[in-house]
Amino acid sequence: DTGVSQDPRHKITKRGQNVTFRCDPISEHNRLYWYRQTLGQGPEFLTYFQNEAQLEKSRLLSDRFSAERPKGSFSTLEIQRTEQGDSAMYLCASSPVWTTNEKLFFGSGTQLSVL
Amino acid sequence: DAKTTQPNSMESNEEEPVHLPCNHSTISGTDYIHWYRQLPSQGPEYVIHGLTSNVNNRMASLAIAEDRKSSTLILHRATLRDAAVYYCILRLNNAGNMLTFGGGTRLMVKP
Numbered sequence: 001d002t003g004v005s006q007d008p009r010h011k012i013t014k015r016g017q018n019v020t021f022r023c024d025p026i027s028e029h030n031r032l033y034w035y036r037q038t039l040g041q042g043p044e045f046l047t048y049f050q051n052e053a054q055l056e057k058s059r060l061l062s063d064r065f066s067a068e069r070p071k072g073s074f075s076t077l078e079i080q081r082t083e084q085g086d087s088a089m090y091l092c093a094s095s096p097v098w099t100t101n102e103k104l105f106f107g108s109g110t111q112l113s114v115l
Numbered sequence: 116d117a118k119t120t121q122p123n124s125m126e127s128n129e130e131e132p133v134h135l136p137c138n139h140s141t142i143s144g145t146d147y148i149h150w151y152r153q154l155p156s157q158g159p160e161y162v163i164h165g166l167t168s169n170v171n172n173r174m175a176s177l178a179i180a181e182d183r184k185s186s187t188l189i190l191h192r193a194t195l196r197d198a199a200v201y202y203c204i205l206r207l208n209n210a211g212n213m214l215t216f217g218g219g220t221r222l223m224v225k226p
Contacts, residue, residue, distance in 0.1 A: 004158070035216075042200075042202055042216030042217055042218055042219055043159065043214075043216045044216070045213055045214070045215060048213060056213065091159075092158075093158070093159075103149075103161035104151075104159075104161065104214060105160075105161075106157075106158025106160065107158050108157055108158050109158055
């Protein structure tokens with residue numbers, strides 16, 4: 001069990017640039033989640049996939065954000081035209097789908113700083 | 116969604132028990148009570164969950180009030196490695212595993 005892997009761990013970018021993050025879930029976990037966390041706050045849900053289908057998106061997910069999970073394995077989260085308010089930790093989590101109460105396994109996150 | 120209320124922070128001495136409270140007065144009959152914790156520079160990790168009965172696992176115990184309007188996470192012997200933010204979360208049984216985090220309780224453990 002290698003856990004949930006996120007890449008990169010840190011990203012510094014200039015305002016207006018596009019960034020893309022990658023998440024590799026635990027093998028055979030059907031569900032994959034993206035969260036965002038700002039300093040001193042709990043994580044906020046952004047979106048989730050079951051296999052390759054994106055089943056839910058938060059209202060927080062503006063049209064500058066897009067997430068994909070093309071083959072039901074890894075996922076990418078892209079932010080276009082970054083703004084300073086996008087600076088946050090972006091967390092990925094995965095879980096199996098055996099029951100609705102399976103625990104989520106989180107990665108260590110990608111820390112984004114927009115200058 | 117039903118919400119939870121937790122103290123912002125708590126302190127404990129090493130090797131003493133810690134009781135972390137959580138109020139959830141608007142909990143519904145199908146809400147499960149979940150606890151996660153987040154160590155510094157890490158993603159959250161699962162601690163324990165329950166519905167009505169008290170639960171124990173190797174990490175902690177969860178005591179649920181009879182009316183389910185409150186619960187307490189119990190760490191039997193706090194260690195320095197238990198210093199973290201602890202989140203109490205209600206999750207609907209049909210919520211697709213999605214978790215809605217609040218602010219959590221920051222636990223500080225003194226040696």
